[in-house]
Amino acid sequence: MGIGMNYKILLTSALFIIILAVLVTATSNKVGDIEIVNIQAQNFTGTLGTDFSGSFQVQNNGTQDLAVTFDRTGLSGLEVVFSPGSRTVGAGNTDTINFEIRTDPGDGAGNYSGTLRATVNSSHYDYFDANVELFRSSTTDMLIIENVNIEGVRVTENQIAESFRPDYPMDIELDVRSLFTETDDPTIKNIEVTVKIEDIEDRGTDDIDMDAVEFNLDSRESKNLDEFEFRIPYDVEDNRVYDVIITAKGRDQESVRHEAEFRAGLRTIKDKNDVRFTRLDIIPLTVECGETLTADIQVTNLGTSDESEAAYTLKNDMLNIFARETFELKSDSNSDKFEFNKLHYFDIPEDALPGTYTILAKAFYESKKETDSEDIRIKVKCSKPEEPEEEEEEPIVIPDEPEEEEETAEEPPETPEEEEKETETTSQPGRIESADTGSLLENKAFLAAAIIFILAIALLIIYILYLLMF
Structure with a gap:
């Protein structure tokens, strides 16, 4: 009997602890028949960019099945995801809901608070508080x-x-x-x-x-x-x-x-057959007639197949340029036959016409199956040889003959008697000298003006007397 009594006491204690645990983890915010219990994590702390997860249970304390949806308030800027987003909870049943709070490295550091809710309608709902504290670490992916x-x-x-x-x-x-x-x-x-x-x-x-x-x-x-x-x-x-x-x-x-x-x-990726020029240098690109042109060639096997008859040609008929080489190439890049190198030298003809010429280069596999081609343009200049300068002959200067002096007849010197005749200036007695007429003309003009003035005065006096008389 003692053992049975102890068993009952233990069972009663266990039930009490379970009920107490449910009461501790339950919220005091419920309205109606929906209740959130067994909340696993509601306060979170971490660095920016961290995602937090938790869970809770929804309990239907009523006698009818209830369609419950889940959402949040607050926690502005953070993403909250419920799984599932809604659930029909049977009467008297309890269902587990998982949730995740996602943060972004671009979110601001600080405290975020809000609520997570289970809602049927305004008569049946419950919620609990959730808090998130975010901070930057010494290395933050911003x-x-x-x-x-x-x-x-x-x-x-x-x-x-x-x-x-x-x-x-x-x-x-x-x-x-x-x-x-x-x-x-x-x-x-x-x-x-x-x-x-x-x-x-x-x-x-x-x-x-x-x-x-x-x-x-x-x-x-x-x-x-x-x-x-x-x-x-x-x-x-x-x-x-x-x-x-x-x-x-x-x-x-x-x-x-x-x-x-x-x-x-x-x-x-690689093609099966791919023989290609990997270096094709023509030096120089501008050349004089009679000078030498150098072609530096490298051909490489870029395909997946070994080539026993790889080849290339260089050609320009007008400049008498032609070269052809046949060789073996391996597809293994570690082989010394992975590439082929060759130098060619071509003499430009002395009588070539100046202008631009094209050298055609072609690469082949199986001797004649073309896989690559390039055109290289060169410029040919042909300068004419300079002719020796002719020495200029100095002009022969013929001295001028002296001019003959004109003969002038010497006039005989004048005699003293002629000089005396030319220099006579004194007036001879008994000759009438011509009088100066300028003074006479001036006197006549003066007299005429005076007469006109006197006549004008006289006429004026007569006119005045006439006016006085009448």
């Missing part, structure tokens, strides 16, 4: 790399860009954006962006590394970068994916480091 294009094709994170052949020109374009959203958030300075294609060069032993010029980003600012250009190396493997790793690093004004990384893939 940078993001987005809008990545590989050779004009948009790729997402971990996507493989298809498919590129050896020696193909490549271009990578991307945007880097600051995840700060407030105007008073710090500027991220001295951002370094690096694009790396791993193990793609030197037969898989080296990387292609490209760097952008450093720059700064203010809050919400984005920068487009399009200067990453390269060519697919000759010795890549067929159907291999090379890792493309893009990183961005910078520090804000508070010396907090910010980083971002973007990974994608780049697949290379």
Whole structure:
């Protein structure tokens, strides 16, 4: 009997503890028959970008099934996801609901508060408080790399860009954006962006590394970068994916480091037969008649098949240029027969016409099946030899004959008697000298004027007397 009594006491205690636990984890906000119990986590603390999860149970204390929906109030700026988003809870039943609170590196640091709710209608609902505290760590991802294009094709994170052949020109374009959203958030300075294609060069032993010029980003600012250009190396493997790793690093004004990384893939492919010129230099491109032209040739097997009769030709009939070489090429980039090198020398004819000429270069597999061709233009100049200058003969100067002096007759000197005749100036007595008539004319004019004046006075007096008499 003692054992039975002890068993009942233990069972009663266990039930009491369970009831107490339910009461402790239940909310005091319920209205109607819906009640939230067994809340697992409602206060969260972490760095920006962290996602938090928890769960709770919804209990239907009524006698009818209830359709319950789940939502939140508050927690502004954060994303809250319920799983499931709604549930029909049977009468007297309890269902478990999971939830997730998602944060973004661009969210502001600080405290976020709100409620998570289970609602049927205004007569049946319940809710509980949820609090989130976010802070920045010493390394916070406040940078993001987005809008990545590989050779004009948009790729997402971990996507493989298809498919590129050896020696193909490549271009990578991307945007880097600051995840700060407030105007008073710090500027991220001295951002370094690096694009790396791993193990793609030197037969898989080296990387292609490209760097952008450093720059700064203010809050919400984005920068487009399009200067990453390269060519697919000759010795890549067929159907291999090379890792493309893009990183961005910078520090804000508070010396907090910010980083971002973007990974994608780049697949290379090869044709079966691909014999190609990988170096074709003609030196010089402007040449004089009679001079020598040099052709520096490299032909490489970029295909997947070994070529026992690879060949190339160089040709221009007008300049008597012709060369043909046949050789073996291996597809293995580690073989010394992976490429073929040759120098050719051509003499430009002395009598060539000046002008522009085209040298046609062609590469073949199986001796005559063309896989590559290039045109190289050269300019030929032909200078005429300089003729020796003729010495100019000095002109013979013939002296002028002296002019004959004109003979002039000498006049006999005048005699003293003639001089005396020419110099006689005294007047002779008894001759009447001519009188000066100028003074007489002046006197006559004066007399005439005086007479006219007197007549005018007389007429004036007569006119006055006439007026007085009448």
